[in-house]
Amino acid sequence: MTIAKAVKVENLSKSFKGKLALNKVGLIANEGEMLALVGASGSGKSTLLRNINGLHLADKGTVSIFDAPLQSQGKYHSHIRRIRSQIGFIFQQFNLVTRLTVVENVLIGNLSQISLSRSLFRQFSKSEKTQALAALQRVGILEQAYQRASTLSGGQQQRVAIARCLVQGAKIILADEPIASLDPESARKVMELLCELNDEGITVITSLHQVQMVQRYFKRAIALRDGKVMFDGAVNELNEQKLTKIYGSAVEELVVRGHGDFTTREDLLVKTKTETH
Numbered sequence: 582m583t584i585a586k587a588v589k590v591e592n593l594s595k596s597f598k599g600k601l602a603l604n605k606v607g608l609i610a611n612e613g614e615m616l617a618l619v620g621a622s623g624s625g626k627s628t629l630l631r632n633i634n635g636l637h638l639a640d641k642g643t644v645s646i647f648d649a650p651l652q653s654q655g656k657y658h659s660h661i662r663r664i665r666s667q668i669g670f671i672f673q674q675f676n677l678v679t680r681l682t683v684v685e686n687v688l689i690g691n692l693s694q695i696s697l698s699r700s701l702f703r704q705f706s707k708s709e710k711t712q713a714l715a716a717l718q719r720v721g722i723l724e725q726a727y728q729r730a731s732t733l734s735g736g737q738q739q740r741v742a743i744a745r746c747l748v749q750g751a752k753i754i755l756a757d758e759p760i761a762s763l764d765p766e767s768a769r770k771v772m773e774l775l776c777e778l779n780d781e782g783i784t785v786i787t788s789l790h791q792v793q794m795v796q797r798y799f800k801r802a803i804a805l806r807d808g809k810v811m812f813d814g815a816v817n818e819l820n821e822q823k824l825t826k827i828y829g830s831a832v833e834e835l836v837v838r839g840h841g842d843f844t845t846r847e848d849l850l851v852k853t854k855t856e857t858h
């Protein structure tokens with residue numbers, strides 16, 4: 582059986598004011614994979630994720646989603662809306678409308694399927710509302726459904742953003758530094774939720790600053806430096822020695838001292854299951 586290529590990036594280059602942010606980047610994420618993008622600040626992680634879902638248009642190269650080209654040689658494909666509907670995007674700063682309720686945020690996030698006028702006038706069908714509430718239950722914040730989003734903690738807001746991806750029916754979730762603004766406990770819950778969704782078949786690509794978190798939750802990582810792929814392989818090969826070779830003294834930004842030994846995703850999932858029983 583051939584595994585579908587959820588994301589294929591070929592020879593992608595993008596510059597801002599003459600400075601290369603992505604330099605001939607290539608990667609494949611197979612359906613059901615969970616992949617980390619690592620790199621020091623300015624290495625191109627956000628730019629790459631934004632190009633994969635078409636928020637940005639590259640200068641050269643191609644991005645394909647399940648074999649359908651989303652952008653190619655500086656042009657969007659005419660079916661970009663349909664192709665993008667398969668991709669959910671999670672931002673570091675949650676991107677919620679804080680004066681709306683949690684459930685409204687989940688519903689208006691589903692813009693590719695709901696017409697703009699309906700979403701502006703907040704007219705949602707019963708089945709859309711049921712679906713949104715089910716997604717909130719899935720991410721563990723059903724009780725907060727009718728609270729204003731502004732009343733939620735950062736971790737809860739991030740889970741609303743994930744619920745939005747679920748309602749959208751996303752087959753791929755791109756998460757740009759999803760835990761950078763969270764306390765360690767909220768970060769753990771968000772990462773575990775992403776792992777669970779990945780176990781259910783959703784392809785997940787996440788950019789992260791801390792190598793410890795990558796070691797903990799991922800099997801494969803891609804390391805970027807100055808917009809170039811410097812490593813693509815098993816996380817356990819991305820040790821401190823390799824990181825120092827890639828980043829030199831900038832490695833300090835990626836490795837947080839005093840956080841103990843790396844724990845693998847399997848160890849953590851066993852630990853979580855034991856805790857909840």
Ligand SMILES: Nc1ncnc2c1ncn2[C@@H]1O[C@H](COP(=O)(O)OP(=O)(O)OP(=O)(O)O)[C@@H](O)[C@H]1O
Nearest residue numbers: 597598601602620621622623624625626627628629
């Ligand atoms: N909209 C923009 N306008 C001009 N330059 C940009 C823009 N977005 C990114 N860049 C530049 O492109 C390069 C890559 O930035 P990018 O944000 O993708 O890196 P990053 O690895 O995500 O960094 P961080 O972890 O700090 O978010 C940087 O040099 C950055 O200054």
